[in-house]
Amino acid sequence: MLAFIVRRVLGAITIVFLVVLLVFTLVHAIGDPAAATLGPNAGPEQLADFQRKYGLDRPLGQQLLGYLGVGGCVRGRRPAIVEDDLSAQLERAGLDVARPHRTSEESALPSSHGEITAELTKAGEAWELALVATDAGGAAQTFRASGNVDDLASEVAEPVAAHLGGGAVVVRRFDRGDRCGLLQGDLGESFGHNEPVADVIGHRLPRTLLLGAIALLFELLFGLSVGILAAVRRNTWVDTGLMSSAYLGISLPTFVTGPLFLFAFAFLYGWFPLGGYGVGFWDHVYHALLPAFTLAIIGAATYARIMRSELVDTLRSDFVRTAAAKGLPRHRVVGHAVRNALLPIVTMLGLSMTLLVAGAIITETIFGWPGMGALAIRAIVNLDAPTVMGVVVVFAVTVQTGNLLADIAVAALDPRVRLEKSG
Amino acid sequence: MMDPRAWRRFRKNKGALVGGILVVFVTLTAVFGPLLAPHDPNEQLRDVLLQDDGAPVGIGQVEGHPLGADSTGRDELSRLLYGGGVSMMVAYLATALAIFIGTLAGVTAGYFGGWIDFGWMRLVDLMLSLPFLLIAITIRRVIEEPQLWTLILLLSVLSWTTLGRVTRSKVMQIRELEYIQAARALDMGHLRILLRHVLPNALGPIIVLGTTLVARMIIFESALSFLGLGVEPPDATWGSMLNEGRQQMMSFPRLMLFPSMLIVMTVFGFNLLGEGLRDAFDPKD
Numbered sequence: 035m036l037a038f039i040v041r042r043v044l045g046a047i048t049i050v051f052l053v054v055l056l057v058f059t060l061v062h063a064i065g066d067p068a069a070a071t072l073g074p075n076a077g078p079e080q081l082a083d084f085q086r087k088y089g090l091d092r093p094l095g096q097q098l099l100g101y102l103g104v105g106g107c108v109r110g111r112r113p114a115i116v117e118d119d120l121s122a123q124l125e126r127a128g129l130d131v132a133r134p135h136r137t138s139e140e141s142a143l144p145s146s147h148g149e150i151t152a153e154l155t156k157a158g159e160a161w162e163l164a165l166v167a168t169d170a171g172g173a174a175q176t177f178r179a180s181g182n183v184d185d186l187a188s189e190v191a192e193p194v195a196a197h198l199g200g201g202a203v204v205v206r207r208f209d210r211g212d213r214c215g216l217l218q219g220d221l222g223e224s225f226g227h228n229e230p231v232a233d234v235i236g237h238r239l240p241r242t243l244l245l246g247a248i249a250l251l252f253e254l255l256f257g258l259s260v261g262i263l264a265a266v267r268r269n270t271w272v273d274t275g276l277m278s279s280a281y282l283g284i285s286l287p288t289f290v291t292g293p294l295f296l297f298a299f300a301f302l303y304g305w306f307p308l309g310g311y312g313v314g315f316w317d318h319v320y321h322a323l324l325p326a327f328t329l330a331i332i333g334a335a336t337y338a339r340i341m342r343s344e345l346v347d348t349l350r351s352d353f354v355r356t357a358a359a360k361g362l363p364r365h366r367v368v369g370h371a372v373r374n375a376l377l378p379i380v381t382m383l384g385l386s387m388t389l390l391v392a393g394a395i396i397t398e399t400i401f402g403w404p405g406m407g408a409l410a411i412r413a414i415v416n417l418d419a420p421t422v423m424g425v426v427v428v429f430a431v432t433v434q435t436g437n438l439l440a441d442i443a444v445a446a447l448d449p450r451v452r453l454e455k456s457g
Numbered sequence: 458m459m460d461p462r463a464w465r466r467f468r469k470n471k472g473a474l475v476g477g478i479l480v481v482f483v484t485l486t487a488v489f490g491p492l493l494a495p496h497d498p499n500e501q502l503r504d505v506l507l508q509d510d511g512a513p514v515g516i517g518q519v520e521g522h523p524l525g526a527d528s529t530g531r532d533e534l535s536r537l538l539y540g541g542g543v544s545m546m547v548a549y550l551a552t553a554l555a556i557f558i559g560t561l562a563g564v565t566a567g568y569f570g571g572w573i574d575f576g577w578m579r580l581v582d583l584m585l586s587l588p589f590l591l592i593a594i595t596i597r598r599v600i601e602e603p604q605l606w607t608l609i610l611l612l613s614v615l616s617w618t619t620l621g622r623v624t625r626s627k628v629m630q631i632r633e634l635e636y637i638q639a640a641r642a643l644d645m646g647h648l649r650i651l652l653r654h655v656l657p658n659a660l661g662p663i664i665v666l667g668t669t670l671v672a673r674m675i676i677f678e679s680a681l682s683f684l685g686l687g688v689e690p691p692d693a694t695w696g697s698m699l700n701e702g703r704q705q706m707m708s709f710p711r712l713m714l715f716p717s718m719l720i721v722m723t724v725f726g727f728n729l730l731g732e733g734l735r736d737a738f739d740p741k742d
Contacts, residue, residue: 045582049582049583049586052583053587053588053592056587056592057591057592057595060592060595060596060599061595061599064599064600065595065598065599281472281728281729281732282725284728285672285721285724285725285728286721286724287676287679287680287720287721287724289679289680289683289696289699289700290699290717290720290721293699293702293703293706293713293717294713294717296706297706297707297710297713301706301707388586388588391588391591392588392589392590392591395590395591395594395684396590396680396683396684399684400703410591410594411594411684414591414594414595414598415598415685417598417599422595425591426588426591426595429588429591430588433586433588434586437586
């Protein structure tokens with residue numbers, strides 16, 4: 035069993051990594067995040083500046099290593115902000131500031147100049163700046179500041195200018211000094227929002243989980259009860275009616291049912307809000323009911339079909355006949371059979387995660403639910419590269435975890451699977 | 458090739474018959490729709506089809522435009538007919554390509570086994586665990602000039618896996634049968650065995666899955682168009698029309714209802730037909 039779990043976990047990690055690799059390449063090598071972020075009116079200089087600023091001008095391999103946090107780090111917005119602020123303040127103080135990594139003009143530097151390098155480190159909520167200024171004579175001094183990113187440059191600008199004493203100064207690329215990158219659990223910083231991707235996702239993930247949990251509840255509630263009822267009353271009009279509805283159910287995509295429900299139950303009858311998220315937990319739940327129901331239709335229909343066919347098979351098996359022959363009441367006989375028919379349902383649960391994640395993208399767009407799906411669409415359309423990557427990582431991990439748990443549950447319930455797969 | 462008993466079972470299945478009729482109807486509409494369409498689907502007839510307050514004319518209000526207009530004054534019926542054509546063409550071509558890839562994968566993996574099988578099946582495992590809609594959206598977004606054939610390619614590459622897996626297990630059963638061994642003993646080439654003996658006998662599941670695949674392709678294409686990442690505007694598809702209609706549902710709900718009904722009808726038709734074919738080829742009860 036342990037070997038089976040280890041192998042499945044390794045497989046899941048490999049798949050998450052391949053997904054990261056694929057999407058990273060798509061976004062950075064084929065797409066153009068700079069152009070997408072700055073809009074169609076940006077000139078070539080602005081584009082080049084943006085690319086250098088965020089390290090998008092480096093070779094793809096280096097960018098990927100930086101994103102993963104292997105040997106160096108993804109640079110993010112904060113160092114760039116402090117670097118911009120400090121450069122502007124030094125220029126105002128009368129210094130001649132050159133930033134070769136932003137202009138790629140190393141050769142045009144004056145023969146005698148000072149130099150600034152700096153690293154930015156996150157310490158809890160605050161940021162710490164460690165800056166080394168070397169004057170034209172070669173005397174180096176370290177300056178430190180900590181606090182809000184927007185204030186860091188102002189704190190050190192005056193003493194740094196005094197130390198350099200005027201003339202030309204070269205400002206090197208400011209970098210993150212702490213451990214960062216995906217492998218250290220750092221998702222970088224969004225281009226579009228002024229906050230770390232982890233925070234952006236942190237706000238939205240619970241909302242999507244709430245939506246998904248209610249949807250899954252609906253799926254199991256409706257799916258299993260319909261399936262059991264149809265199996266118990268098999269080949270009657272109840273069975274035919276329920277199964278025909280289930281069959282129609284799997285042909286109803288969310289982008290058809292969503293707008294229809296919104297129109298009928300929210301706009302015409304006013305039973306539900308016209309979208310959004312609400313205030314307070316129970317209001318969130320109330321707002322989630324209609325989108326969750328939309329999301330649940332296909333899953334519920336699938337569960338109903340599986341449950342019915344499994345239960346019909348099980349009800350024919352010998353142990354059920356024996357139980358009935360021994361005079362066990364009808365509902366207890368069915369109870370026995372249901373428990374044995376649940377195995378394929380557990381397998382389906384893993385698949386449900388994939389479907390719910392895919393469904394969330396469309397459902398959240400329709401109902402204006404501010405979760406991961408809506409975030410994903412907006413990030414992809416704007417090519418907000420760090421956010422896209424963050425969303426993809428979270429989705430891939432969710433889907434893999436769901437499949438993994440389902441596989442382990444099935445293996446635990448059914449020794450045949452375990453032996454066959456690890457043999 | 459086809460078992461006459463299968464055909465008899467198929468004809469007796471009422472659901473399959475309904476599905477078949479829906480499929481034929483939708484396909485004919487898609488093929489001949491552009492010929493039947495009374496107007497240019499992308500032309501904005503603002504003078505005729507928009508009222509003084511800017512609202513589009515409704516059903517039957519203007520002669521020659523039986524379903525009225527959309528909110529920019531384009532003939533709704535023509536857009537539905539053309540849009541159906543585009544949706545169905547994309548779905549059929551993408552399905553054909555997915556069947557080709559899936560069959561190639563399934564037949565070679567199942568027949569040759571070994572590392573060919575291993576390679577294909579790991580690829581299937583990987584593809585099945587991708588967050589496919591997310592990947593599809595990302596690909597559509599980063600492609601510089603989105604064209605119809607790239608959409609078709611994308612849909613098929615992301616959808617051949619189940620068909621590949623099922624074909625493989627069918628071929629693995631066939632491979633062990635005596636007539637294949639007889640063919641090998643007669644020194645027949647692999648290619649000839651595959652084409653003459655293996656493939657024809659594996660066609661059942663391929664046809665069944667191919668039919669339901671058309672339904673999935675329509676959903677997939679409509680979903681992408683619904684999100685604004687499918688067929689490029691101003692060209693209509695049912696998905697993009699549904700999205701436009703949804704944004705005006707409070708003023709003109711009918712703009713949302715027509716494409717919804719057509720999508721559901723088509724998907725339902727292909728699913729019913731697929732189920733009927735499954736029962737015909739593989740009777741259990």
